Amino acid sequence: MEWQKKNILIIGMARSGISSAKLCSRLGANVKLQDMKTREELIANMAEEINLLEGMGIQLILGEDPEPIIDTQDLIILSPGVPTDLGFIQKAKRMNIPVWSEIELGYVLCSCPIVAITGTNGKTTTTTLVGEIMKAYNPNTHVVGNIGTPFTERVEQIKQTDIVVAEISSFQLETIHTFKPKVSAILNITPDHLNRHKTYENYISAKERIFENQDSSDFCILDEDDEICRKMKEKVRAQIVPFSRKKELDKGVFVKGDEIYVKWNEINAGICKTSDLQILGDHNVENALAATAITICMGVPAEVVKKILISFKGVEHRIEYVDTVEGVQYYNDSKATNVDAAIIGIKAMKRPIVLIGGGMDKGADFTEWVNMFPDRVKHLVLIGETTDQIIQTAHEKGFFNISKASSLNEAVTLAKNIAVSGDCVLLSPACASWDMFKSYEERGDLFKQAVYALKG
Template identity: 35%
Template structure:
């Protein structure tokens, strides 16, 4: 088991419990670091609270007393906790470092890290890269926003093992020394502005992924994205572009119906199993990383020829009497749903709706030409109804449950249609997670 090296903080406040907070509290305790834990919403009888208290770690739940900042020299916060939080504001006033748990990777001496970020496509790209490493028999572990606590993974990694880590803007805001050997910037669109407030702040958070890189490191970036092209200009690392639109002299790109890296043909696009034109960008990014790591074309071909997607991201569920049902519950913004709609030429029955973040859905309208019916739910159902009417969608239904939504979608559909859950909204108005929402869809499809 790896140990923290030269960790500069002696007593740390863990703000926010859940999976990552619990793991970090235990990890720091094992490494002799003083820890206190504070969480507003977790109840006293929660199992995580009991486990941490059994270790002799102080835990305060149900309130945010400012006294928890006494005698601490750093705060490690849950990425989702906003900087307007009363304790975070007070910690900043005290000039305390505000970190997220991925910063701990730097203190484990893990230098073989591939970090992936972007507004959309992170999970698909991260999983593709991991599958390529695994098929090439390169020792690697998944970590980060994909569901595995990064510092916990780092603690158990073997020598020469690589970490493939999905990174959100929330996580990246809380790093100081963290540095991936290969950083991947997929795209940048207006997202999470309720957290970051401006696109500039959001962009700066994403740019943190390469701020510590040197010329020995690599930055794989989307050359089709104007904001990304501007962002990477000050990077010290070796730039490796990818493009779906332009034929490059370096990096990964498309030409004559095939994927190329530099001047070398990697494989034909027709042989790729993953549906959706937007996924080509994720594939190009993964190919660029694989080629940097010396992975063979045969290995890349084997993975791309069989990989059909990750759970809740344009995941094929079942064919029901000629209708193809897809679960895209991870589409929590307009861009993701737009890309999902563009993946199909067949008529679509769209299931959408969820948390109202204050935005309208006008940007979805140009992508709805093949939507013949909509089944809507959640806080945004009326807003999505307006968008559907503006797009001349033939039939629009509003329901309250996912089972109703699937049944209505089936009734509106015909043989050859696509039944697509792609909500364009976060799930938190009705579900704890987008996974729970997607699983409800899958269960309801199976009931058909």
């Protein structure tokens, strides 16, 4: 694509939108960056960034609907948080104006092989683990995407001999066009983000787009234990490499006895014991299986894969041990932003749990989460806008040991007063963070600060 003097409108003034705007400006495009927040709302935290953007010649459209200027644009780039059913987006599509995700923009400018990882749960852990394995094999590996670093922030530094490992959300996949990773992976599928996607089928379809442009020279990693992932096989044109924790496979990556085992092409051997992994829980065995499949397809030797698998300690905010206070262990699982992720957190605990949950309402049903409480959760402390909904579900299921808190600090104090030596306190909200916090990272960081403060 010829970028000089193209009119490009970028929607959403968060990190990926800002990164895209700067990149397009450097490429010589006429860039407009729009956000529904006003200048006054943004200036308190972004004064320096606003000055920098305007200094680059980027026009900011703040607090205004961009619909009146849509027909003058050559390309629209959406930040992941922006719904695709907005009126001005529909107008652009009717006018055949391309609407891209930031991931598509990065892909178009990238010259090296890409590993793309999606799924409802485990994306960040698996992406981080794959990134560490790939860096051990090729130090010029870039870990980008939904994990925190926009693809467009790195793409100008990426060389043909490098490797990109990208965590990709369903929001980002909604507006890809030519995106074609060398290896794609779908780790699992359970209902999530239904407030955005409207139906489970729409959510599944968004996830499936990760492999839609692949061909027989590419690889697609799928969870053999997940019914929806198994059904995807008939749509995949790439070489399918399945992984399974529950059964031995004729080909793929699976658990054999106590070993992560590879039976693929010329490899027919164990990689390491599952008991050698430092990350807790069955879900992390599955993440390790997926990471093994991905990196073997990328040509990484088995001994390199093993070295990183057995040394990897996990990621921040995902079943992260924080501290022990008066015999009570505290775990930060703030990244459990949906029911299935929170169930995984409960299953990973080996002690009676005082659970801190609740947050932004994403249209979730909390029944399955509450069903995990008997014999595991001794008390539930709730924060956020889903508090009453969760209480209603818990009462319907016969669980009544519940307290409300107006802040995370208060929740930690309540949990401390309830827990006794031999228990654990687990922050695993089953909800998004945006009702009270900027991100799940901020929520997790504040939880850790509150725990450290318990020691005075």
